[in-house]
Amino acid sequence: MLEQIANELENLKKEATSAIEAAGSTAELAELDIKYLGRKGSFAAYMSRMKDLSNEERPSFGKIVNEAKTAVSTALSDRRIALLVAEDTAKLKKDRIDVTLPGRFASVGSIHPTSAALKEISDIFLRLGFTIEEGPDVEDEWHNFDALNIPDTHPARDVQDTFFVKSPKEVAESGNKILMRTHTSPVQARTMEKQQPPIRFIAPGRVYRNERIDASHYTIFHQIEGLYVDKNVTFAQLKGTLMNFAKIYYGPQASIRLRPGFFPFTEPSAEVDITCTVCGGKGCSVCKGTGWVEVLGAGMVHPNVFKAAGYTDPDITGYAFGLGVERLAILKYRIDDIRLFYDNDIRFLEQFI
Ligand SMILES: [Zn+2]
Structure with missing residues (x-):
C-alpha cells in the first residue's frame, strides 16, 4: 500500500514540477500553486488517505508526502523568481529611455532690449x-504743458500730436484736460511741487505721441528725464554730466556736441549730438x-517753470535734459528700425540674451 502511494506521489511530483517548469507567467504559476498545494489541492487529497494506513505506516507516509510537497514548493518559488526577473527585464526593455537622444530644451526668456537700455x-x-522719481502715464494738461511754460498755442497741444483721454465731466469743465503724457518732463513739475x-533726479518712463509710425517714429517710446536744481547750478555742470554719460554708455571715444535749440521749459536750450557710433565720426x-x-x-x-513750482529764491538755478531711450539703444546696437522694439519678434529679442 505504502509503496503504491510512494509511486503515485513520485508521479504527481514529476507532473507538478514539469507543469511548473513550463509555466509562462507568474499568474499561471499562481494557478498551479493552488492546484497542487492549495487547501483542496492534489497533496491535500492524499492526506485524507492516511486513515487507510496502519499505525506503523503512518510516519513514513507523512515523510514521503512532505518531501514531495517540499520539492514542488521549491520548484514553485524557483520558477517564480525566474519569471519575476524575466517580467521585470521585459518591462525595462519596453520602457527603455535612450539617453543619447538630444533633450527638449525649455527656451529661456531674456530681458527686453528697451528694459535693458532703461x-x-x-x-x-x-x-x-541722481535719484529716481516717477509720475503717472495718464497726466493732466497742467503738468504736461502749463507748468512747463508750454503756451496754449503750442502745436504739441494739438490732437495731431497728443492722445487726449476722455475726462470726467468736472475735469473737462475745469479746463484741465486729461492726456497720455507726451514726455517725461511733467515729473519735473510734480517733483518740484512737493520738494x-x-x-537731483532722473525720471525714466513711457511716453505717447500721436505719430505716424515709420522706421524712426512710434506712438509709444521711452524717455529719461533729468533735473538738477540747487543754488548756482551751471550750464558747464550740465555739459560735464552729459559728457560723462556719453563716455560711460558709448565708450571713451564718444564725445558730445551742443547746438543752440529751443524748448519752452529751458532757457538757454541745446540740442545735444553724440559721436556717430556707426562710423566713429567719419560720416x-x-x-x-x-x-x-x-x-x-x-x-x-526756465524761470517760469520755477515760478509755476512756487520756487522764489533768486539764487536757485537748475538744468534739465530729456533723452530718448530707444534712440540711444538704436545707436548703441546699430538697430535700423524703432518698430523692432515693439514687434516682439523672438528672432530680434533673442539677440539681446
Ligand atoms: Zn556715421
Whole structure:
C-alpha cells in the first residue's frame, strides 16, 4: 500500500514540477500553486488517505508526502523568481529611455532690449548722484504743458500730436484736460511741487505721441528725464554730466556736441549730438555724413517753470535734459528700425540674451 502511494506521489511530483517548469507567467504559476498545494489541492487529497494506513505506516507516509510537497514548493518559488526577473527585464526593455537622444530644451526668456537700455542708462545716472522719481502715464494738461511754460498755442497741444483721454465731466469743465503724457518732463513739475531744492533726479518712463509710425517714429517710446536744481547750478555742470554719460554708455571715444535749440521749459536750450557710433565720426548714412547724431535735448530750467513750482529764491538755478531711450539703444546696437522694439519678434529679442 505504502509503496503504491510512494509511486503515485513520485508521479504527481514529476507532473507538478514539469507543469511548473513550463509555466509562462507568474499568474499561471499562481494557478498551479493552488492546484497542487492549495487547501483542496492534489497533496491535500492524499492526506485524507492516511486513515487507510496502519499505525506503523503512518510516519513514513507523512515523510514521503512532505518531501514531495517540499520539492514542488521549491520548484514553485524557483520558477517564480525566474519569471519575476524575466517580467521585470521585459518591462525595462519596453520602457527603455535612450539617453543619447538630444533633450527638449525649455527656451529661456531674456530681458527686453528697451528694459535693458532703461536699466543701463538709469544705472549710469544713479552713479552720477541722481535719484529716481516717477509720475503717472495718464497726466493732466497742467503738468504736461502749463507748468512747463508750454503756451496754449503750442502745436504739441494739438490732437495731431497728443492722445487726449476722455475726462470726467468736472475735469473737462475745469479746463484741465486729461492726456497720455507726451514726455517725461511733467515729473519735473510734480517733483518740484512737493520738494524744495536741492533736487537731483532722473525720471525714466513711457511716453505717447500721436505719430505716424515709420522706421524712426512710434506712438509709444521711452524717455529719461533729468533735473538738477540747487543754488548756482551751471550750464558747464550740465555739459560735464552729459559728457560723462556719453563716455560711460558709448565708450571713451564718444564725445558730445551742443547746438543752440529751443524748448519752452529751458532757457538757454541745446540740442545735444553724440559721436556717430556707426562710423566713429567719419560720416556715414546713419549720421547723414556729419559724424554726429542728435540724441537728446537739454538746457537751463526756465524761470517760469520755477515760478509755476512756487520756487522764489533768486539764487536757485537748475538744468534739465530729456533723452530718448530707444534712440540711444538704436545707436548703441546699430538697430535700423524703432518698430523692432515693439514687434516682439523672438528672432530680434533673442539677440539681446
Ligand atoms: Zn556715421
